[in-house]
Amino acid sequence: MGSGIAETAAVSGFEVVLRSRNQATADATLAAIEKSLNRQVEKGKRTEAERDAALARVTATSELSMLRDVDLVIESVVEDLAVKKELFNELDRITDDRTILATNTSTLPVVELAMQTGRPERVCGVHFFNPAPVMELVELVRPLTASDETIAAVRQFAESCGKSPVEVKDQAGFIVNALLFPYLNNAVRLYEQGVASIEDIDTAMKGGCGFPMGPFALLDLVGLDTSLAILDALYAEFRDPNYAAVPLMRRMVAAGETKIRLLIRKMQNCFKMQFQAQNL
Ligand code: 3HC
Numbered sequence: 001m002g003s004g005i006a007e008t009a010a011v012s013g014f015e016v017v018l019r020s021r022n023q024a025t026a027d028a029t030l031a032a033i034e035k036s037l038n039r040q041v042e043k044g045k046r047t048e049a050e051r052d053a054a055l056a057r058v059t060a061t062s063e064l065s066m067l068r069d070v071d072l073v074i075e076s077v078v079e080d081l082a083v084k085k086e087l088f089n090e091l092d093r094i095t096d097d098r099t100i101l102a103t104n105t106s107t108l109p110v111v112e113l114a115m116q117t118g119r120p121e122r123v124c125g126v127h128f129f130n131p132a133p134v135m136e137l138v139e140l141v142r143p144l145t146a147s148d149e150t151i152a153a154v155r156q157f158a159e160s161c162g163k164s165p166v167e168v169k170d171q172a173g174f175i176v177n178a179l180l181f182p183y184l185n186n187a188v189r190l191y192e193q194g195v196a197s198i199e200d201i202d203t204a205m206k207g208g209c210g211f212p213m214g215p216f217a218l219l220d221l222v223g224l225d226t227s228l229a230i231l232d233a234l235y236a237e238f239r240d241p242n243y244a245a246v247p248l249m250r251r252m253v254a255a256g257e258t259k260i261r262l263l264i265r266k267m268q269n270c271f272k273m274q275f276q277a278q279n280l
Helices: 002-011 023-042 048-056 081-094 110-114 148-160 176-192 198-209 215-222 224-238 247-254 260-277
Strands: 016-019 058-061 072-075 100-103 123-128 137-142 164-169
Touching (some): 002 016, 002 123, 016 023, 100 148, 123 148
């Protein structure tokens, strides 16, 4: 998400400091932005001069201190509250008092991040959707502590990026993920029950509901690990069985796989090898 958000801001004319844990990942993220912009040039959607200008606006670094003077920070690290809390604590120390600190969290309580800082009124959520340069929506998440000025400033930023923001209370899943993830979870359940193949479930939801992607393609786009973290956060907040991740999803993440379709292919190959070994 970080690279998509940085690309969106850079092409919209903002100076961007793209900070990653180390210089190698920062450089790789910048390379991903360049690749995406090159594709747009090849398609005739953007000129070479626009690509070069957007790239020139991005500074890739591993130094948190480079964020000292920015107007807005958008954090998009792993969906782990402890990791995000530590980062907000550091950001509060490092950045100018006037800087707005926003999180791109999918489900976690924004107020808990706000309370890690000495400026809870200048902390909010700004939730982009995958792929960020393409998807129009941004959810502006208002924790109990945020000021009207903060929400207005972040709304203005999102609109300047060509997005259509909606405002939502700081409640797990906000609007989209609260509705989307029970659906994705139930798609895995349907597959687990042997009702249909992954391909047929995807085909059915595209053809039957006009969705641009089937649920499994979408799970792969989001990542199984992130999807599980979102379901766990929803379940922790509401204790609603609709949000309880189906066991297969948890096992797949435990197997170290972030893409469901890759894992299924591996499993199928593994069964094939077992059958071959047994001459079946
Ligand atoms: N980065 C930049 N641009 C991208 C891109 C990416 N990763 N992926 C696709 N695009 C662009 C393409 O270049 C193309 O641009 P163009 O129309 O200007 O030529 C456009 O998107 C359409 O792409 P394609 O023609 O290659 O493919 P599709 O028409 O199938 O569209 C899609 C791809 C936009 C991903 C579409 O399938 C889609 O909208 N899928 C649903 C995505 C979705 O539901 N996202 C939300 C996920 S939930 C979430 O993010 C919340 C989080 O908290 C987990």
